[in-house]
Every structure is written in structure tokens, then in C-alpha cells.
Amino acid sequence: MKRIVFALLFICITVNAQDRELIPVSKIEFVSIDRNGNEHDIDLTGKDFILVSVREENSDGRFYAVDRDGTVWLSAGISSGEEMGYTPSGKWSILKKKRYHTSSKYPEPDGSNNMDYSLFFTRWGHALHKGNIDFTSHGCIHVDKKDIPLLYNWAGVGMPVLITRHRYMRFARPDLRRIYSTNKKYTRKKRQ
Numbered sequence: 001m002k003r004i005v006f007a008l009l010f011i012c013i014t015v016n017a018q019d020r021e022l023i024p025v026s027k028i029e030f031v032s033i034d035r036n037g038n039e040h041d042i043d044l045t046g047k048d049f050i051l052v053s054v055r056e057e058n059s060d061g062r063f064y065a066v067d068r069d070g071t072v073w074l075s076a077g078i079s080s081g082e083e084m085g086y087t088p089s090g091k092w093s094i095l096k097k098k099r100y101h102t103s104s105k106y107p108e109p110d111g112s113n114n115m116d117y118s119l120f121f122t123r124w125g126h127a128l129h130k131g132n133i134d135f136t137s138h139g140c141i142h143v144d145k146k147d148i149p150l151l152y153n154w155a156g157v158g159m160p161v162l163i164t165r166h167r168y169m170r171f172a173r174p175d176l177r178r179i180y181s182t183n184k185k186y187t188r189k190k191r192q
Helices: 002-017 148-154 169-180
Strands: 021-024 029-033 039-043 049-053 062-066 072-079 090-093 096-098 118-120 127-130 141-143 160-164
Touching: 021 090, 021 160, 029 090, 062 148, 072 148, 072 169, 127 148
Parallel strands: 049 160, 127 141
Antiparallel strands: 021 029, 029 039, 049 062, 062 072, 072 141, 090 160, 096 118, 118 127
16 A cells, blocks of 8 residues: 555646746746646746755756855755756655655665755755765755755745756856855055
């Protein structure tokens, strides 16, 4: 019986995750294509949001934190689901935040928390959380341990989370150059 329930859950996730596409057209505007092929425009002007370009061919493999003024203020590498469909594309919202969490489906053998700093964005348990970005996940978005606390503390319940299989770097690059290439040189005056 348990296997049937898991099989149905997997089919439900796969059906809901596939045939959905989110295409960035500017830093804050997107086109969403639903399962029926209907296009919907998404404009996030004046809103904080997280965009994830999953780690697949033709994607960036990064998350982007975009502030309400349209500035990408944080970005870093991620890992995502092993195959298309494991990490669902589309526009979601943060449903809940959980600082310490252990996966009931994929627990660590030693019993340690393996999903710290979880930002859950689907009812099936998909989340952005602390994880190893060198290996694929079971569908969640793994964010490096140095970056996830910043993202977790900034994000709020209800914040949009956009998952795409397209590149977003062309829109984020000017902000990231400004943020990450600023070399501040501090000098001390010599004592006399």
C-alpha cells in the first residue's frame, strides 16, 4: 500500500512539474506557460523574489535574490533535481520557513538535520535549503552553507519563488558585476 501511495505521489509531482515553463524576458518580467500551453505574463515590479535557474543544460545553476527595486543583490551556485521534473518549474510562493528540518523521506543515516534553513515552496515538500551543491538532489534546491543563512533571513512567507530552466544571468550580470567586482582598498596612515 505504501508503494502505491509513493507511486501516485511521484506521478502527481511529475505530472504537475512537467509541461510547465517559466521564461525570463527581463529582470522582473516573465512568461509562464501552463500545462495546457496557455501563456501568462508575470510582472514582479516592486516585489522581492527569488529566482532559481536550475542546474541543467541551458540553465545557470544559480539562485538570484532580487530586491523590490529590481536589484539582484545575492547570487550563488545551486544544485537541483537529478532529472527534469524532479524540481518543478513555474511560479511558486514560500509556504513556510523551517530553520531546522530533517527529511522524513530522505533522512541522514546519523539522524542529523539535512534540510536546515528550509524555505518550502510546494505542497510536495520542495524547498530551498542548505545542501551540497556538488551533487544533485531529489528535487529540492541545495544552497551552499555560506549563502543559505542570508537568503533564509531575507525571505518571507508568501515571497514568490520562480523556477526556470532558462538562463537569467544576462539580466543579473550588471548588478552582480557591481556587487562582486568592487574592490575596496583601505589604507592606513603611517604614524608619525
